[in-house]
Amino acid sequence: MDHLAKNIKEAIGSHGAWKLKLKTAVTMGYCDLPVTDASCDHDCNFGKWLHSPNFDAETRMGAPYRVINRLHAEFHKCAGSVLDLATSGRGPKATALLNGDFTQQSEKLVRGLQK
Secondary structure, three states: OOHHHHHHHHHHHHHHHHHHHHHHHHHOOOOOOOOHHHHHHHHHHHHHHHHHOOOHHHHHHHHHHHHHHHHHHHHHHHHHHHHOOOOOOOOOHHHHHHHHHHHHHHHHHHHHOOO
């Protein structure tokens, strides 16, 4: 498996695990991950790889890279919002966001990565 395919496969798996982590945060009202970290698309392994110097300027300007970069950022922004609601006592709103926009963002990111 080439490096690109390996990183994409790992990204799909690790970002899929976010829903479980967020569900747990909603249930517990707590998470050991700060909201700012969850919101940052540069801190996860995929984000570090995506924003690394592995990609030349031409690739970064291409539509596939830009779309994945945008979808990944939107995914993390939504994850941060869910976590913020969950850890500030707004569980029902966190659940609604988790089952609505977060699930949609996650599905869009996975579809984009699979392309």
